[in-house]
Amino acid sequence: MWTLLKIELFKIFRRPRTYIGFGAITIIILIIQVGLKFDGESYLELMMGGINDTFDIPYHLILNGYLVAFIILNTLLIHLPLLVALVAGDVVAGEANMGTLRLIMAKPFSRTQWMVAKFMSSVIYTILLLTWMAILALLVSIAIFGTNDMLIARSSGIEQLQKADILWRYLSAFGFAAVALSTVAALGFFMSVLAENSIGPIVSTISIVIVLTILSEMKIPIYDQHVKPFLFTSHMLAWKGFFYSKADANGMVIRGSIENISSIIKSLLILLVYITGFVTAGIYIFRKKDILT
C-alpha cells in the first residue's frame, strides 16, 4: 500500500495541472495582502460601517496578521473545493482517459488497495494545498502585519480574542477545513469512478458543490429544517466555530473556550459520514467494473 501511495503521489506531483491550485492560491493571497497593506484601513472602515463615527478605532492595531488571515480564509475556503475537484475528479477517470488504467489494473494488487491509495493521495494533495494556504495566509500575514488581539464581527456584536488565544484556533480551523475539503475530494473521487474522461467528473464535482453551497446559503425556512442539515456544504464552514468563544457574566470572552463545540463535532461527524459513503461507494462500484478503456 505504501508503494502504491508513493507512486500515486509521484504521479500527482509530476502533472502540471496539480500546481494550478498552488499558483492560484499564492496569487490571490498575495493580492489580498498587498491590498490590505496599502489600503487596509479603508477596507476596515467599510467593514465596520457606522461604528467608526461613534468610537475612535485604532485600525493599525486591529489590522494585524491574525485578522488578515481570517479575512483570507473567509474568502478562500469557499473556493478551495473547486481547486480540490481539479485533482480529485481526475484521479481515476484520468487513468481511464490516458489508457493507463488497464495497464495498472493488470498488475498484482487488489483494486481496493489501489483505490484506497488513490483516495489517500487526493487527501494528501488537499492537505498540502491547505497547508500552503495556511503558510501564506497565516505566517506570511503575521510576518507582514504582526500580531495583536483579533476582533471578530458577529451578528450579536464584536468579539475580541486575545493574542495568545488565537493560534490554536487557527490550527483547529485548518484541521477542520482539511476534513471539509476531503469531503469534496471524496465526492470528486466517487464521480471519477463513474466516468472515463476527466472533464466530466471535475465539472460534476464543481457543479454539485456550487449547487449545494447555494442551497446551504439560501434563507428559505423549509430548506433550513429539511434540507440544509443533510447537505455536506452546510457543515463545511463550521470551522468558523473555532473563533466563537463563550462569554462570562460580564460579557468578556473566556480564554480557550468554544461557544458551541457540539455543533462543530456534529458537523465533523457528518462530513466523515459523507467521506466514508463516497469512498465506499466508489470502491464498491470500481471493484465490480469491467475495464474497457
Place this chain on the structure above:
Amino acid sequence: MGDNSRFSPFPQPYRLGLVMIYSRRIVSVLLQMPSVVQVKELSKHFGPIRAVDNLSFSVDKGEIYGFLGQNGAGKSTTIRMLLTLVKPSGGQIELLGMDLHKHRRKILSEVGAVIERPDTYNYLSGFENISLFAKISGMRLNRKQLMDKLASVGLEDREYDIVKTYSQGMKQRLAIAIAMVHDPHLIILDEPTNGLDPQGIAEIRKLIISLGREQGKTVLISSHLLSEIELVADRILILDKGKKIREGHVRDLLDPAKMVLNLKTQNPELTMNIIRESHWLANLQKQIDHQFIFELKRDQIPLLVSDLVKQGVGILEIQPRYSLEDYFLSLTTPGRDVDPFEN
C-alpha cells in the same frame, strides 16, 4: 512488490528466502505444467451481445500462440478476461496452473501485458515510466538494470525524454519493456503492431520471436493482421463473433497440400448442380456468382477440373492460392455459404 512480503510477519532476510522459495515453486509448477493458459467454456455477455461465446483453448509452455479475428471478434475481451480487467459471464480460466480468480495476485505477478494501444504516462519520461511499473510489479531494480531494460528495446538514448515526444513505435517498445520489466513467464500482447510503420512492425516481430524462441517465454499475441501472426505464431486460434472457428498449428493450417482454389466458370448453375451431386460439395467453401471457392489438396485440382469439363462446364479462370489470409477471410467473412470447418 511487497504483496507477498507486505503482510509477512517475518523480518527482511526471511522474507527474501520466502520469495525465493515462492519463485522456485512457480518455476517448478511451470516445469510440470502442460499448459500455461487453460481456458474452458469462457463467455462474456454485454447485455444481449455475446462478445465471447463458450470459448475453450490452451497455450503450452514456451509457445507463441496467435489469437486471430477481425475487429470485434472478441480477442480483446478474451485477453481482458485473462488479465482480470473484465469479469467473465461464465467459464473457467487457469493461468500458470492456478485458478485465475483464486490466485489473481500470484498469477499477475508472472504475467506481462500490452493491451491494445501502448499507453503509458505521457507526462513522465521513459525511465520514470519503467521505474514506476517496476515498483508496481514488486521489483526493486537499480538504475543500471532499468537502463538495460530500456536498452533491450532500443530506448537507451531517449530515456529522459517525456513519452509525449516519442513516436508510436517508441511508445510500443516502451510498453513492451514495461510488460517485460518483472521478467514474466507469460506475455500477452494485444495488437502489438497497431499503428506501426513497416520498420516498427519488423522490430516488434523480431522481439516477439526472440521472447518465444530464445528466452522461452510463453507468448499470447492477438492481431487482426494474419500476415503478422503467421510469421511468429506456433499455433493459431481464429475467432469470429466471439466463437472459436479454428485452432491449429500454423504448419497444419498452411499445409502445402491444402490449397484454396478460386474457380470461375461460364455456367454457374450447371457447375453448382454437378458439385451438389458429387463428393466435391465437401470441398466447396463459398460461391459468389460465377466464382467457386474450394479447399482441397493440390493433387485434387486436376481431378475437379477434369470432372467439371467432362460434364460441359466452361472454365474461365483457375486461381490456386495458398495463404492463411485467404483461409482466414473465407472463414470469417460474412455471408459465406459453406464452411466445412465450422465446429
